[in-house]
Amino acid sequence: METLFSMKGIEKSFGKVDVLHGCELEVKKGEIHALMGENGAGKSTLMNILGGVFPKDAGTITFEGKEMETLTPNVAEELGIGFVHQELNLAEDVTVAENVFIARLPYKNKALGIVDWKKLNADTEKYLNIVGAHFKPTDKVVSLSTANKQLVEIAKALSLNAKVIIFDEPTTSLSNADVDVLFIVIRALRDKGISSIYISHRMAEIFELCERITIMRDGTYISTDYVKDLTNDEIIQKLVGRSLDNLYPKDPTEIGDVHLAVKDLRDRAGVLKGVSFNARKGEVVGFAGLVGAGRTEIMRLLFGADRIGSGEILIDGKKIDIKSPLDAVAHKICLLTEDRKHQGLALSLSICDNINVTNLPNFVLNHKTMAETADKYIKDVTIKVADKFLPASSLSGGNQQKVVIGKWLNSDSDIYIFDEPTKGIDVGAKSEIYQIINDLAKQGKTIIIVSSEIPELLGVTDRIYVVREGKITGEVKTSEATQESIMTFATMEDEK
Structure with a gap:
């Protein structure tokens, strides 16, 4: 040629x-x-x-x-x-x-x-x-x-x-x-x-x-x-520049009682048609499905980004009322959105400001404390950055995603919802993000992951729910799941 x-x-x-x-x-x-x-x-x-x-x-x-x-x-x-x-x-x-x-x-x-x-x-x-x-x-x-x-x-x-x-x-x-x-x-x-x-x-x-x-x-x-x-x-x-012998660092965790339960959840737009599921402490729960199946809509309702039409959300068996993201944060629920640039970050603000935005007591700015907090999470989630006071827009996609993670780690939430956490992320950064998820699970946090990459779900989760046209069509233990079985649930026709 x-x-x-x-x-x-x-x-x-x-x-x-x-x-x-x-x-x-x-x-x-x-x-x-x-x-x-x-x-x-x-x-x-x-x-x-x-x-x-x-x-x-x-x-x-x-x-x-x-x-x-x-x-x-x-x-x-x-x-x-x-x-x-x-x-x-x-x-x-x-x-x-x-x-x-x-x-x-x-x-x-x-x-x-x-x-x-x-x-x-x-x-x-x-x-x-x-x-x-x-x-x-x-x-x-x-x-x-x-x-x-x-x-x-x-x-x-x-x-x-x-x-x-x-x-x-x-x-x-x-x-x-x-x-x-x-x-x-x-x-x-x-x-x-x-x-x-x-x-x-x-x-x-x-x-x-x-x-x-x-x-x-x-x-x-x-x-x-x-x-x-x-x-x-x-x-x-x-x-x-090194071998990633274990891309998915899934360590055994002590899975506790049901922490989050959702019953017959429906949205006001009519996309969701009665969704029910649960997630336990220390458990990583995956959500699979084709594009447009309704996975993101479920997560937005949990976080209060959209209003619930009907159904119940329970934490530790107690019904909670979520009408806004502020309600969700008050109940220690956080959402790492699929669209990090427009929904996860304030790109024009500094990396330091973005990390601290979820934890500002009485909305008072203590710049020394904020700088120390930013340094901690930059180190903990290995954000590659020349200066924490640079705008978030100056970072690569993988490092922007890590800033979003650092922001929510700073909130000390109990329920972490990751919507397409490695979308557009290179393989090295993926491995680091999987390790963060694994560490959160070992701390007893409840983790939900939405992903279009079935190998990813098979690598990092304990259970997987499959969503099709606004309904959950399958639930499988990850140890018993295959790509084929998940795709069968994702494409199955409704029973007549």
């Missing part, structure tokens, strides 16, 4: 912080190339240099045989470098066509602002056909599913004559069926000679989709290999 571009000896610093040193990446034409590294390894910085967002400090970039001295976003676009970001960048209230050709609308009369809608929609239809979309150019983006919004982003990249498309954690919010569609699209692009850089922490996806893999660690280049030549364990060792 002919090389499309290569990056060699790339260096990048921000102030006194060295982010990249001696990084390399070579992608061939029509190749699906995996780029892996722990959160904070420098993947995003390297891609932003390729996209012209950041200038490199040193090194060479060669695109189609020509060395590129200066890359800007406009130059990168002209070269055919496209992005499909994890957090989609679309104008929701206008049409698909307007998004695909944003800032490049065809005009009948530009001076008068008269858009050639017929041409715009016809041109958009051509690119939607390439990605196999079943929606119209005239549809509003706000009406589309996450998976279809992603297809709009891909169509936009293709409309710019993209020669390589960077997919940054593209399956984070997709169902299994939507992932299958995305893979079909990426393979179709490959068959047309369009390269893809596929960034993901999901090992199974890398093995299924990608041909070669480049691994980064701590801002440095580690290796490039053919995926078929590596095992799962070999990739993990390259990623973290």
Whole structure:
């Protein structure tokens, strides 16, 4: 295969912080190339240099045989470098066509602002056909599913004559069926000679989709290999620089009496249809199910983020009334939300402030105590941070998740609800988060974990409930469960 571009000896610093040193990446034409590294390894910085967002400090970039001295976003676009970001960048209230050709609308009369809608929609239809979309150019983006919004982003990249498309954690919010569609699209692009850089922490996806893999660690280049030549364990060792012999550190715990019980719980939106379950002290209880099954809705009711329609919540056999998150916190219930950026953190506030927000006696700020508390939890949950007074937005995804954990550990809750705790997290940080969960269970805390990754649930829980269409369809001891049995409960039809 002919090389499309290569990056060699790339260096990048921000102030006194060295982010990249001696990084390399070579992608061939029509190749699906995996780029892996722990959160904070420098993947995003390297891609932003390729996209012209950041200038490199040193090194060479060669695109189609020509060395590129200066890359800007406009130059990168002209070269055919496209992005499909994890957090989609679309104008929701206008049409698909307007998004695909944003800032490049065809005009009948530009001076008068008269858009050639017929041409715009016809041109958009051509690119939607390439990605196999079943929606119209005239549809509003706000009406589309996450998976279809992603297809709009891909169509936009293709409309710019993209020669390589960077997919940054593209399956984070997709169902299994939507992932299958995305893979079909990426393979179709490959068959047309369009390269893809596929960034993901999901090992199974890398093995299924990608041909070669480049691994980064701590801002440095580690290796490039053919995926078929590596095992799962070999990739993990390259990623973290050590062997993770036990990714799931599940130690035996003393499981006590039922601490939390839920009876016939229903929400006001009609999503939940009479949910009942329980969780014991020292027990880790998992919730499995397909996307949209109602797992998150259950957890939001427990935390008071949504109002209960009917049903009961009991702690130690006593009915409690939860109408708001403040009520939940008063009953020592905490929720680590799936969406850490918008619901779990105040990104503009410092790491120190975020850790302390759950424990401010009488809302009085004692800055010395707050700093000491932040230092304690930064150490306890191993948050990689240069300065605790930096904004939370400056951290990688894995370290942001650890700040959320530190925030709730600071509350000394009794019931910890983790909703997709390792979503978008690298394998090294996953192992550390599992250890935190394990330690909480050994302290006698009650743990609930919602996860779309069945191996994760099988690795860290004691029991698993399976949710389908707002109802619990199965309950299994983890020691007796398999991926197949869980998926059977998740997809089973209602009995007539």
